Amino acid sequence: MRWFAWLIIITYLLGARHVMATSDASLRSLADARDKLVGTAVNTTALTNDARYRDFLAREFSSVTPENVMKWQLVEPEQGTPDYTSGDQLVAFARANNQAVRGHTLVWHNQLPEWLTSGGFTSSQLTDMLHAHITDEVSHFAGEISAWDVVNEPFNDDGTWRNSIWYQAMGPDYVALALQWAYDADPAARLYVNDYNTEPLGAKSDAMYALASDLVARGVPLNGVGFQAHLGLQSRFPDTLTPNLQRFADLGLDVAITEADIRMPLPADSDKYVQQAGYFQRLLQSCLVVERCVSFTVWGFDDTHSWVPGAFPGQGAATLLDAAFDPKPAYFALRDALAAGSATAK
Ligand code: 9MR
Numbered sequence: 633m634r635w636f637a638w639l640i641i642i643t644y645l646l647g648a649r650h651v652m653a654t655s656d657a658s659l660r661s662l663a664d665a666r667d668k669l670v671g672t673a674v675n676t677t678a679l680t681n682d683a684r685y686r687d688f689l690a691r692e693f694s695s696v697t698p699e700n701v702m703k704w705q706l707v708e709p710e711q712g713t714p715d716y717t718s719g720d721q722l723v724a725f726a727r728a729n730n731q732a733v734r735g736h737t738l739v740w741h742n743q744l745p746e747w748l749t750s751g752g753f754t755s756s757q758l759t760d761m762l763h764a765h766i767t768d769e770v771s772h773f774a775g776e777i778s779a780w781d782v783v784n785e786p787f788n789d790d791g792t793w794r795n796s797i798w799y800q801a802m803g804p805d806y807v808a809l810a811l812q813w814a815y816d817a818d819p820a821a822r823l824y825v826n827d828y829n830t831e832p833l834g835a836k837s838d839a840m841y842a843l844a845s846d847l848v849a850r851g852v853p854l855n856g857v858g859f860q861a862h863l864g865l866q867s868r869f870p871d872t873l874t875p876n877l878q879r880f881a882d883l884g885l886d887v888a889i890t891e892a893d894i895r896m897p898l899p900a901d902s903d904k905y906v907q908q909a910g911y912f913q914r915l916l917q918s919c920l921v922v923e924r925c926v927s928f929t930v931w932g933f934d935d936t937h938s939w940v941p942g943a944f945p946g947q948g949a950a951t952l953l954d955a956a957f958d959p960k961p962a963y964f965a966l967r968d969a970l971a972a973g974s975a976t977a978k
Pocket of ligand 1: 860
């Protein structure tokens with residue numbers, strides 16, 4: 633009888649330890665067990681000024697993406713004097729905390745320096761300048777960046793090409809050229825094209841799929857496709873995310889959720905938080921079931937530093953922690969998704 637009582641006690645203690653281990657575990661430790669990276673965009677001002685922000689970032693995430701500081705407008709506000717100091721600080725933090733760095737972003741229509749957009753440059757000048765920019769920035773960070781969002785947001789929502797200055801200067805081949813230039817500067821980095829509203833099957837993701845298929849067939853150095861996943865509770869969840877990710881994976885590419893956030897009409901309430909948690913969990917679950925989905929990144933982790941309220945008046949509360957820095961149901965939903973089935977993970 634006594635051995636039986638002991639067995640019950642030991643079984644209980646082991647069970648309790650397991651529960652505690654799961655409920656205390658960080659996102660990154662749970663993601664490690666699933667062979668995935670879990671990341672966040674980083675606001676480098678908060679990184680410098682806010683110890684609580686730094687602690688959470690180091691504890692919870694195994695990958696970081698500079699929210700702004702590696703964009704052309706920020707690295708080269710004056711022509712000819714690129715300055716990578718803020719990016720270097722993030723890289724140093726990531727190194728100290730054993731985190732991967734996703735470089736973001738080399739070729740975009742947005743956040744370009746004024747001298748570039750209003751300089752009246754010819755197509756061939758713009759081509760040369762983009763080549764020089766990519767070579768300089770990728771070389772600077774070579775060895776420190778595991779993946780680059782080389783090209784960001786090349787498509788309109790209807791799947792046509794976005795008429796950016798890069799498209800105007802070079803036509804659609806700017807994507808292949810940019811990937812090749814990035815590869816030449818750091819052949820070890822994983823090179824991505826990244827876009828939003830490409831989560832479900834549809835016109836825009838079909839355009840991305842056609843581009844990726846063509847690049848792969850031509851032997852262009854493309855390693856992955858990023859799906860930003862800026863979602864909102866007013867829109868239905870993209871139910872076809874999993875088969876969509878899988879078709880890109882079937883091309884032999886990595887896929888990644890690169891900028892997840894789920895905005896809601898303000899004020900937030902507990903019902904909306906629960907619904908938001910469900911969206912976050914389903915996003916992550918899609919990444920967990922697609923083997924080539926290598927990372928799941930949120931676009932900031934606390935509402936104070938989220939881009940959403942500035943861009944969508946009346947909406948917000950889009951991240952994992954509320955303005956008081958308390959975790960919302962969404963944070964626990966991500967943890968639960970990572971923990972579920974971890975025993976069967978590779
Ligand atoms: O979060 C970024 C915000 O601070 C900037 O003001 C904004 C400028 O357009 O860019 C935001 O990040 C974007 C990212 O670089 C690309 N995908 C969409 C993101 C949200 O706009």
